Amino acid sequence: MSSPSFPDPVARLLAVHAETRRHLQALAAGQASASPAAIAWIDGPARGAHDILERRLFPALIESMAGSDAVCLKGMTGGLARGRADLDRRWRQAVRPALEGPADPAAQGALAAWTGDYLAWLARADEELLPMAARLLDDAALDELAADCARLGAGAR
DSSP: OOOTTSOOHHHHHHHHHHHHHHHHHHHHTTOGGGHHHHHHHIIIIIHHHHHHIIIIIHHHHHHHOOHHHHHHHHHHHHHHHHHHHHHHHHIIIIIHHHHHSSOOHHHHHHHHHHHHHHHHHHHHIIIIIHHHHHHHOOHHHHHHHHHHHHTTOGGGO
8 A cells, every 4th residue: 555644444344344243243142231332333333344345345346357357256246235235124124123122032033143144244255355455456446445444433443
């Protein structure tokens, strides 16, 4: 990266994902006290990081590739974008309301399924796409990504 004033954006996104994982694991373990912090995190820095992936990183990666590699990458990023849309829909419709409401055993199944799917989504992003960013993006694209990551705030580590 050409601009030392911004932190490593890939490391920043990985850190946000690690913190998201921590919140998801607390929810999956049934730690009721974790709900308010998890809700704030998922609606805040986690959502912001996922927006950065879709608005900035995915297009930059596709632009950096050519030919059949770009087609493959479009498939990967498209799948992650669709997966995130599904996770967001389930979060808004079932999971978040269940966390904010009274304890409901039926909601635990939805929470467990959603948490597992979200953890799988994070693993795909962290293991398949983010490593490509450091290798494929030029300095200008990394600087733009870093500027977006800087707006995540100090709470996003």
